[in-house]
Structures are given as structure tokens and as C-alpha cells.
Amino acid sequence: MIITNTVNLDQNNLIYLYCLTASPYVQINLTEDLNIYSIESNRLFITVKNVSENEFSEDNIKKNLSNEAWLDKQVRDHISVIGKIMETETVLPFNFGTIYKSEESLKQFVDKYHVDFFKTLKYLENKEEWSVKIYCDKIKIIENISILSKNISDIESQIISSSPGKSYILGKKKNEIIAKEINDIYNSCSRQIFTKLKTVGEEYRLNTLLSNDVSGRDEDMIVNATFLIKNENIENLENISDQLIIEYKNIGLILELTGPWPPYTFIKLTN
Template sequence: MLEKQQKMSNEVKGFYLYGVCSALKLERSREDIEMIEGIDSAEKAFFAPYKDIRAVVSEVSLEEFGSEEIERKAKEDLQWIKDKASRHDEVIKAAIKIDGDSLAIIPMKFGTIFKTKKNLADSLEKNYLRFKELFETLKGREEWSMKIYLKLRLLENGIKKTSVVIKEKSKELCSMPAGRTYFLEKEIDEMAAAEAKKSVSGYISVFLEKIKLLAEEAKENKILEKEITQKSEPMIFNGAFLVKKEKVDEFQKEIQKLRAEYEKIGFVFELSGPWPPYNFV
């Protein structure tokens, strides 16, 4: 026990930065933030104020959370990375809820660590004006994520019913002997598949044209593979939208309209949020 205490006392600590937010109501919320468990479960989160902003931080062991150690765990212990990244997000969400108003928070990427308080203070000073600009951009706005998946077979079947060329080909099947239809059926399937794939970008453009009217900013992100999404359908769009709070209901209703109109032909819409605005900082 004594050996463990000595090890803990000798441990070099750093400061893990979750995000930066306004310093308004700092005294009222100081105790609230100190109830939140940090990314290192042995430490609580706290505010590190600078002028009229505050950093949301907690102490961490540099032995466990050093950049080299995080890189090693990213290769060897993905579950640790997932758990800590999830805790990172939870702390940011908890910090947002403390003030209970339209608090803007600038989230930091996972693994942002400073070795000393001075390093942290220097970073806040250096980026102060940039942070103030971002507060104005993010104030009263929320980030929403929309992913679209495609049931390709459903879209292909719809094309077979609407394509003039394919319908003409299909008529030929009726006059052919049963044993000779295979190659024509295969040709029809290939034509429908090609037309379906060609039409996807056009559909996405239509969707975005409607959705972007209700968003302040939009950003397209990398398409995720099935191994990551754990879905049977391929992802065809992955985007983030910065939406004014007063327009969120209208934004959600527009997604619902798209679902009602396009899910029957194969497009699956997945809306989630609000999220910390990682995509707009």
C-alpha cells in the first residue's frame, strides 16, 4: 500500500484540455464542474480561467496519457481509446449543461494535453482572439450529424419500374422461352445497377439543397466503411450541419420529409445530435 502511495506521489501530472468556453457564471458553476469525473477516473474536471474565457481541464498521468503512450494504445488497445474518447465527449457535454443556456463551447480533439499550467495558460493567451471569434460563430447554434445509407437493391427495383429502356427490355422476357431468359434478366439487372449508382450523386445534391437552406454551415465528412458503421447498407453521405437553435425543429422536420419521400426507394437517413461542434472549430 505504501509503495502504491509513493508511486502516485511521484507520478508526473499534466493537464488534459477538453474544451474552452465562456467564463460567465464561473463562481456558480465551479462546484458543478468539479463533480464531473475526468478522463482519468482518479481526477475530477475543473475550470482554468483566463480573462473572460475558461478551459475545461483535468489532471492526468503523463505516463498513461503521454502522446507516445496514446499512439501505442491506438495500435494495441482500441477499447481503451474508445472508452477514453467517449469520456472526453461526456465531459464536454456535461460542461455545456452546467450553465443551462446557449453556452458556446469550443471542443478540443481527443488527446490535447499540456505538461504544465504555464503551457496551458500560454496556449489560451495565444489563441484568445480566435476563441472569441469562434464563440460568436457558435453562439446559439448546434451541430447535427446526418448520415445517409443506401439499400441498393430497393433503388434498382424502383429503376426497373420507371426506366423506359429497362421496361422495354423487360417486355422481351414475356415472349422468350423460359430457358433463354437468364442472359436478358442478367442484362436488365446490370443496367438497373449501373443507372442506380449513376443516380446517387444527383439524389444527394437534391437532399443537400433542401437541408443547407436551414443550416448556417455544412461540412462533408469521410464516408465510413461497414466495418465501422456495423450496418449492412453502405454509407453514401456523411455530413455535419451547424444549425441555429430556433431552426432545429424545422431542420428535423425537413429530414422527416426526406425520409417519407425517399426511404421507400432505398435511402436511409440517420440524424443525430446535438453534438459538440467539432466540425466547425
Template sequence: MQVEAGTSKLIYLYAFIPTEEYEENPLPHLKGIDPQHSMECIVFDQITAITCLVKHEDFSEEVLQKKVENMGWLQDKAFHHHEKMNALHNRYTVIPLKFGTLYENEDRVKEVMDTNKEGIMAQFIKLKNQQEWNVKIYTDKKKFIEEVEVSSPEIEKKKQEIKDLPRGKQYFEKKKMSQFVENEADKEIDRFCECFHEQMTSYSKEEEVKKNWERNLTGRKDDMCWNGAYLIPKEKVEQTLAFIKKIKDDHENFTFEITGPWPAYHFSNFTERGETNGG
């Protein structure tokens, strides 16, 4: 594949894989993000890029910025990208690129591979036989607060302290009590999640703590209290999932959402800043 700058085609870049693995297991025919073109490979020494030709009028930077505002189009193309990344991950050691990574021509793709060769090769070594698993933890905070109020030694101690105060002061301290109870509940939730994360580090090669989502994003009635990504060696996956199940079964106040295995989306930056787009 060779696309010169100024033509009507761009190169959509999905991922990098080791050339050795590609030669042992050639890429099957897969329809590209532009359905008129198949996914193709650009081989550069020990690194192979998985790509697809796309029309400039559909994927130029200006057009793409407008198209991502169309949720129907975005969902369709993002699903394609995600689905194909999973297919690649099932066959190869994959460094996944972000959705919408585009280059003007093959020379620019090779330039990226050449410039970042050392980092890409290091990532291949790190990611071989690894899987990303995501763990989200939820709790019904209102219900949790109610249970903490009757079970926490700290809250019971506070109630006793208030009882010993003069009647006038009791009134003001009782008004503060609800905030105190909520703070204690938050501490209990944080302790549980941090303890879980600490235990997960004994199974994972790398971890990333992500921002919790608000209810309007999760569509749930309970609250997300933990959102973590974990890079797990394949041989430890079964053991890791058994550990999570035990924690889940032992703590009814918390709901776990475990997803995977995924390509290493959170653990595959091959430059200091991470390669996020083309040019």
C-alpha cells in the same frame, strides 16, 4: 493550477469557453478523465480553458499511443470525454478539443489561447446558440436496384434499344445490362442524397459532407449512402427535424439516422489547420 515541465503531471484539455459565460455560470464539480482530479478552469482574458490534471505515466505521448490500442481503455476514456463535452455544451458556448489533447503545463495552454485568440473569439461568435446534428442515410441497394430496373425510363429505353439489335449483339448487350442498371440505381441514390443536402443548407449555418462507412463499421445490413454534419441554429432545430421527418416518411426506400444535438465537433477549428494536440 500550475504544472511545471518535467513534473509527473500533464494538463488534459477538453475545450475552450467564453470567460464571460464561465463567470456567469461557474463550472460545477465534475470528475476528470483522471478520476483522482476534478475538471478545472484556466482563465486567460476572454477565453477560459476546461482542463484536468493527469498523470504523466498514464497520458504521455508514448503511453497514450499504446493505450489507445486497448479498446476497453479507449472506449471508457473516449466516452468520458464525449459525456463531459455534452455537459459543457449544455451550459456554455463550446469549442471542443479532440480526445487526447495534452499540454505540459499551464503556460503552454495560455500560449495556445494567446496565439489563437482572434480565431477562438471568432468561433465563439459563430457557435453561440448553434447545435451540431449528424444525418446518416441508408438504403438496401439490392432492393433499390430491383425497383429501379422496373421503374426507370432510362432502363426501359435501354431495353427497347437492345430488342432492336441483331440477335448476336443482343446477347452481349444483355450481359452489360446488369452493370447499367446498377449505375442507374447509383445515380438515383446520389440524386436523392444531394437533393436532401441542398435542402438542408437552407436550415443550417454550415455543413460538412463526411465519408460513408462500410457495413463492417455500421454493423447494418443496408448500405450507407449519405453521411453529413450540419450546424443548426437552436431556433431552427424543431423546423429542421420536422423537414427530415417529412422526407423520411415520403421515401420508404431510405432509412434516416439523426443524432444530436452535439457540440460543434466538425465546425470549430480556430486555426487554419485546427488545434488537434498539445505539446
């Protein structure tokens, strides 16, 4: 069932934006009724819902952002709706909490940038955004450092054949260079992994590394990248990822591939 803009707005309603497509919103299966519909402007369709000023006025949304339970539910709903639409449509996603006060102002915005929107939709057609994160387990690499690092292996050989005094000095030297060796190993392996993944991508972006608190993991993040992949190459991406996970598991590298995600990273607008 296709839903067009048949909802009457009253003065207390704001317009919450999900995404922009080249086709009108089609009813999707959601866990709850969010009263979603589409607004047409210049042959483009904006998937929206009406929201209350009590929650989404500029002042109230700032207050609600500190409410963890409210924020978690709203963000999950936002991503879920866009994800469902992505199953059948190419989308330009809006950020969570993008609000317009009137249909008129929304249409003015779309009309102003409709050429860029069409170009970007065309560019993103039959492509998906995937995330690749690489974490390092330093405990595991330290356990295998003498196998992975020739410098460490050489020092350990010298320690075994040296006098107690020299062994002590070499032991201190070994401890001093372990951190550098670990970083060198991870940098080298990360480059190798990244090079293999790039072979199936149209574009990529390197993103800011997330702290342990944000990632929710004990292991340190050493790569945070996003790839734009043609649909025909998704299976290749997953196969390469599976191979890399096995290949680098024993040295403490953990590769996490997730997607598809709304293509925020690769939206190209001239303005």
C-alpha cells in the same frame, strides 16, 4: 457551484483539455468524479482535469490507443463532458488526448490565439453541429428498379415482346446497366435530400464516406455530411429529416440524423 483553478499540480500530473468557453466550468452531473476544473487565461476558460503520465504521457498514450476498452471509455468520457457543458455554454472542443505539461504553456497557447477563440465562440453562439448520414439498401432498390428507372422499365417491356434470342441479349443488357441506374437514382435522390436539409443550415461540410466496417452497417454509406444549425431551426431540421425518412424509405435510402455534437467541424481559426 463554480470551480476555479484550485488544484495543486505535482510533477507527475499532466493537464488534459476538454474544451474552451467564455465562462468558468460549472459543476455538471457525471456518472463518476473526474476532478474537472477550469483554468482562466485572457478572459477565457479551459475545462481540464489532471491525468497521470502512466496513462497520458506521449509514449503511454500511444500504447493505450491499442487498448480498445481503455480507448472506448476515455473517448466516451471526453464526449460526455463536452456534451454536458454544451447544454449551457458555447464551446470550442479540443480533440481527445490533447495534453499540456504545464499551466504556463497552456496559458501561453490561449493568450496567443485568444482573439481567434473569441471570434469563433461568437460565431458558434446559439448554433449546434448535426450529422447527416445516408445509407443505401441495394437489395430494396433492385426489387423496385423497374418502377424507379424508365430505362430498365423499357428494356423489360422489350424483353416481354421479343423472341427468345433477343430476350436473352436484352436480359444481359439489363443486368449491365442496373448498377449504373442504381448509382444514378441514389445520386439524384441524395442531391434532393441534401438540398432540402441545406435550407435550415448556416453551413455544411461533406465528409469522407465511411466503410461498412467503420460504420458498422451492412448498407453502403453514400452521404456523410455535417451541418451547422441555429438553435431556432433545430425543430425544423428534425421535422424535415422525419419527412425524408418516410419519403425515401421504399427505395432503400436510410437517413440518419444525430446531434448535437461538439462543433469540431466549424471552428474557424486564422492560424
